Amino acid sequence: MTISAYLCRINIKNAYHINITALKYFQENAGEYHLVCAGSLLGVALAKPLSFPVGKVDFLTLRPMNFYEFLLANGEELLGEYLAELKPNAKVSQLIHEKLITCLKNYFLTGGMPEVVRVWRDTQDIERVQTVQQKILDSYELDFAKHAPHHDFPKLSAIWRSIPRQLSKENSKFIFSQVKKGWRAKDLEDALEWLTSAGLVYKVCKIEKPFLPLSAYADQTFFKLYLVDVGLLSRMAKLPANVIFDRSETYKEFKSALTENFVLTELIASSGETPYYWKSQNKAEVDFITQIGTEIVPIEVKSATNDRSRSLAEYCKRYAPKYTVKTSLKPLSGEKNVRNIPLYLIGRMAK
16 A cells, blocks of 8 residues: 555544554655654644554644744844844843834734634734634634543533633633632542643642742642733733723733743743742742743743832842843833843743
């Protein structure tokens, strides 16, 4: 049988188990061929294949475009090159800074899903962008129905739809009872695990002590839940496009959540690792704690230009970190160990 004939044979409806198992035999018996397969992580998380080609398959995770890739996709190569080559002590001109802030706000609306970015690039029509985003959101829920057991589908959908509401709270800790009245953690933990395994949500756990390894000090029962894409979060929350560009007190709380979600996806895109956050009882909270080499770096996120933070000051008082990062709409500034990094540069924080 030729390679093309075999591919046609396995490319049949509902042939997930056949396809993923067949990769083993391609590797063993037809190693001269380079085979690339794309699929939903939700299918992997929920379908429970009968067998899996362990050691025969290499995995690559495709995430939404980050902000730098968004610039390139929109013809802003010069801005992209400028960011890529920017030195740590450089001064960003006000003109370039304002241009990047505008691009950043556009990214908050569109996010990095490729089809959404394409529509924005070609039309600059936010209504068409939101239509595509809604189709993506709808298709995710259809995937829940397709792959999940019948009794788990309502749980997946309920957790998924609750994320904007949970992030909008002053205390944005994820609370199971707020998904639906009467539901408890034990009722929803499996559904939540499926969503995180599928890469649709990011679970950011609390740590009380910023020591190495961070994972050893994480509380898996105390966490925040963010979406994989900031544009999808905007659309899921039905956020009007104009409020991102206009100052509005009614948008203040969700603006913070949206900005945190952006910073998180930029950090994950640059390192591949999900950070943590620090909370000391009810006295102080630092948005993200990440590891760069052997250093543990606290990151305070602000959605505007005011970067004052009592929580970060409390953290520094207790632990005296070598490096501290504040990210906001302020230009790049600060000393070597205390850096004010503009939001549009947070993906290059390690550099």
